[in-house]
Amino acid sequence: MFRIEPRKEPSTLMLYATPLIAVALTILSGFVLFTLLGKDPVRATLLIFYKPLTSFYSLSELIVKATPLILIGAGLALCFRANIWNIGAEGQFTMGAVAGGAMALFLFEVEGFWVLPSIWIAGALGGMLWAAIPALLRNRFNANEILTSLMLVYVASLLLSVLVHGLLRDPQGQNFPESRLFHDAALMPILLPGTRAHVGFAVALLAVLLTWALMRWHVIGFQIKVAGQAPRAARFAGFSGKKIVWFTFLVSGGLAGLAGVFEATGPVGQLVPALPVGYGFTAIIVAFLGRLHPVGILLAGLLLALTYIGGEGAQIAMSLPAATIQVFQGMLLFYLLATDIFVNYRFRPAPMKTAPPSTPASPTAQ
């Protein structure tokens, strides 16, 4: 038996090693899962984790998928650092797509350098607006932001559905629930010719850089860290908890909104009910796997994107069920949380005479 002992200081080695250990354990568990599903585990693992790295096109697709994950993850990390649980990024993503998409449709066939920025700003504002609701409800009414932000995910997705069934439906679309295709001036400029990788990735890198600088050098980042670790100390220091809630929600909502509009005006090219595919939830895993650190999130975003691309490949090549990747992602988060203990605690061999505490109900009592 082992005894768990708290470390005086978190272990830096373990902080960086545990995400790698978690990934390794997930791959190992994948072997078991594939075998249970009757698939060749080696082939499946290679298809998911290696194959996408071998061609230029799939590498560019990696960037396409990683863009929303990194954008959202970078914002969520700010929230989670402040111990604020915005888990409704999926809804903010959807509303960003709706608002940005609506702007693109409003400006249909309009040309001009300002078209693109207007669409992006609309998208960011859409996400911020959606994130402002749980922020307001928490600050004003003390309502739990986990539940309110999550409920708004469902509302956003239904709202998108209403709109593409009605107001934003393609007039020439034979009643299909989808908007018309955005015109060229509204679409994301392509980063690499011949691929779908768009400038959104550059924006995501910028977001990583800015959030890193904020957390490292700015007093706002310091406030976020203090508020997350010791709320009373934050009050003592004169930091307003409410302002931190507003700031983190608005920034993360804005980034999720951007991710949404990038997705709509990028790879998708129109508004469709199936636009939200779970990036907002996967980004939670990205944020944790990246240790809530912007650079970590960049790497984690790329890794999770890899599982998406690889998963799709395996789905086609080996008819692997689509849900396998979701299970993979869930396992990854589990392993990360499980190995987290090595960061703050150490294991020592237990002394022999430690007996478990018994209740006063023990027969020896009185």
Add this chain to the structure above:
Amino acid sequence: MEKTSEYLLELKGLTKTFPGVVASDNVSFQVGHGEIHALLGENGAGKSTLVKMIYGVLQPDGGVMHLHGETYAPANPSAARAHGLGMVFQHFLLFDALTVIENIELGIAPELAKGDLRSRIVEVSEFYGLKLDPDRLVGELSVGQRQRVEIVRCLLQNPRLIIMDEPTSVLTPQEVEVLFRTLRQLASEGCSILYISHKLEEIRALCHKATVLRGGKVVAACTPAEESAKSLAEMMIGDVLVPAKRTETMIGAERLRVDKVSLPSTHQFGVSLKDVSLSVRGGEILGIAGVAGNGQEELMEFLIGERLTRRADAIVIGGVEAGRKGPDARRALGLCPVPEERLGHAAVPGMSLVENTILSARVRKQLAGSGIIDYARTREFMQEIISGFDVRTAGMDHAARSLSGGNLQKFIMGREILQAPSVLIACQPTWGVDAGAAAAIHNALIDLTKNGAAIVVISQDLDELMAISDRIAVIANGALSDPEPVAEVTIESIGRKMGGPSSVEHADVPH
């Protein structure tokens, strides 16, 4: 079997080692039947470790214990209880949201909880003069009343030995008298008591025998009645200490005024501030006495600026109305606070000392003027604190929680004092600190008054307040008494006010 051995409890060579420290080093002593035995020592002398081993919370690495002459090695607290031991912890093991009767039921063996527990509680509490209302929520009780719940819970198990860990630190002097009567009554009935304290006068008044601990070792055994407080202090500290002395300072202009502040409590079991007024002048130390949980925390939140008032003139700092200004603005006006809770309030446990320096020195030391943190400047100021206040740390990048309690308190006091505040408000400035460090902190406070600062010290330690204050006020149930010059008050007169009219009511009128 009861009287087969001369002693009830006998410790022989008890040793316990933690990584890097021998908390208990070959400790031996005996407790007789019906004896009140003092375990005397400073913070960190090893008293807690020792009683935890006796009560089965910790297991010794070496040595043996005998109870009634038989080998005694409790694996856990319930085994200790089964052997007739009871313990009243310094930090009560109580549940605020549960009633007195539920709390007692939880702490005793299920067989004892059967039948008419309520009437037995009333019976025992009345017999020992510890009145209790079984149906009240524990969270609504005063600290003294909570202690009674602990004691009654203990007594219901008919213990042979009761361990009391610093029981008087949360009581008024009058409540202490009541407690002592109860303890003497118990001893006369043959129950032994192991009494842990660092208060010398108490031990002289109450205890039959004393064992003095220092650095985990037994350094003396004596009969306290035959010793003086001074000789006991020398045994405990191992040195003759010169206590901090007030010298006459120039009393200057008013630095801080609080005007008729009433603030409802925000917590379910909190205390509301009732019409609190005070005024402190430069060069003066105002002491605020009171039993824990009488509004000190709420007063501190108000003074820091964590809770604002509608009225701007509710608090005036250096002539500027600050009722609607937050902690930052108040610091800019010269008010630096030191809250009671070190880890989690005055410092962030997981953050480095550098970051903890930014926490409260940001404004006055301009460590993040433009929003960008100036780490070089922060390190410089931190170095000043570490050398100025003799903070022992392995390095400034270490987390605050890795410091010992005394060192952390020195760091926090240093951080505020070196900002040269015009008003310093310190809550429990020497709580849990050894005598040497306490004297250093007191001297630093006194030096600050020489530079014209006004100081408010909120403390439960009356001796401390009597030693360093110019005037003393008492906070009881959220109301603050008029301050009186320290020369005109006695421990008794302060003690009566600490009880407060309402708390006496609560204590003695069963519902």
Add this chain to the structure above:
Amino acid sequence: MDLVANILIGVIIAATPLVFAAIGELVVEKSGVLNLGVEGMMIIGAIAAFATTIETGSILGGIVAAIICGALMALLFAFLTQTLLANQVATGLALTLFGLGLAALIGQGYSGKSAPPFPKLHIPGLSDLPVVGPLLFGHDFLVYLSFALGIGVAWFLNRTRAGLIVRAIGENHDAAHAIGYPVVLIRYATIMFGGACAAVGGAYLSIVQTPLWVENMTAGRGWIALALVVFATWLPGRLYLGAYLFGGITIVQLHSQALGLKVEPQLLAMLPYLATIVVLVIISADRTRARLNAPASLGQTFFASH
């Protein structure tokens, strides 16, 4: 009259999964643990019950399978949060993400199949009474179980020593540990009970309410159950009020056409989610009342230092 009875029966059927999930979570939270994985345990319960019922033909077997699988999911949560001291919020989220994925994986072969009809209570005479008959004496046994469960939980928490210990642990786990109660062990038990209850709630969805397997069929009900516990301020009685309120809202949605409402179906589908937000706001706005019965150590990691 028939319409009224049908609507009321519909309310009961819609509310029962919420009752199961929320009652379980209430016990978990009373012991001081916040398990946000209710949605994940529910969906696992739904697929476990559905698949087992299809494969074995036994509805009872389906429910037992749900209980086992729900408890196993909860065990995973308990191991991570109680033994490995992982953050409860993050672990709960992981449980939900994992559960939804795993259920989808298992369920891919079961789409489009339908479960055998669930037997309903029939007491000759009583069940045939107009209105009252089907309303009081015509339900399946899980509905009655959901009531018995609430009464049982209320009795357990307030009238038994074990319930007192659970509440004490939720209130102050350090004190409970120091007195000598096995905090971690008891929390393992409450967490697994909560998982079993959530799974039965999910099973009710897939084998009684629909009765079909549809991916993501819980559609946020696990989260609504979490909100219900807050709404109920941790009192079992009020939890029923909340669950039936939500059942009513769901039924308005289903019967909107019959009621002559001309609203987009998606807007009606938003109702339960919006209602959850409204209810949370109303109950949380009064801080003192909201916290009155809240377990003081809810969501905090417990580490026994010795």
